[in-house]
Amino acid sequence: MASKKTIIKKIQIVLTKHFDSPQDAFNFFDKNxxxxxSKKEVVRLLKEAEINGFIRGLVGSxxxxxxxxxxxxxxxxxxxxxxxxxxxxxxE
Structure with missing residues (x-):
């Protein structure tokens, strides 16, 4: 299983490389x-961050x-x- 540090780093990469600001990222994942x-929207963010499908739901929760x-x-x-x-x- 990926370490907490690895998961956080992957999330940060998605948020900084694909969006101009954290607000843009938040708005993108806030589909409704x-x-x-929601948990479903957080899981979508984790999927974009290439977090393994097996642990995505657990990490989202x-x-x-x-x-x-x-x-x-x-x-x-x-x-x-x-x-x-x-x-x-x-x-850090």
Whole structure:
């Protein structure tokens, strides 16, 4: 299984190489436009980051569990920004 650091690095690569800003990435993966990323939308981001299909669902659940501060089962823009900041610290 890929390490946490490897997964975070792959996510960062997708967000920085394919999008002009984190907001653009968030909007792209927020397919239904509700301002929040559901587990399905997070899993789509992980697929773009080439995270193995076997662990994609698990990692998606853990990301939501770790960053969903308001308890709605989704990641909103504010929570997404916090996640990005924490992920960049974890890779350093």
């Amino acid at each position: 436009g509700d301002g929040k990323l 853990k990301l939501i569990e770790g960053y969903d501060k308001d308890g709605d089962g989704k990641i909103d823009w504010k929570e997404f920004k916090v996640a990005l900041k924490e992920m960049s610290r974890d890779v």
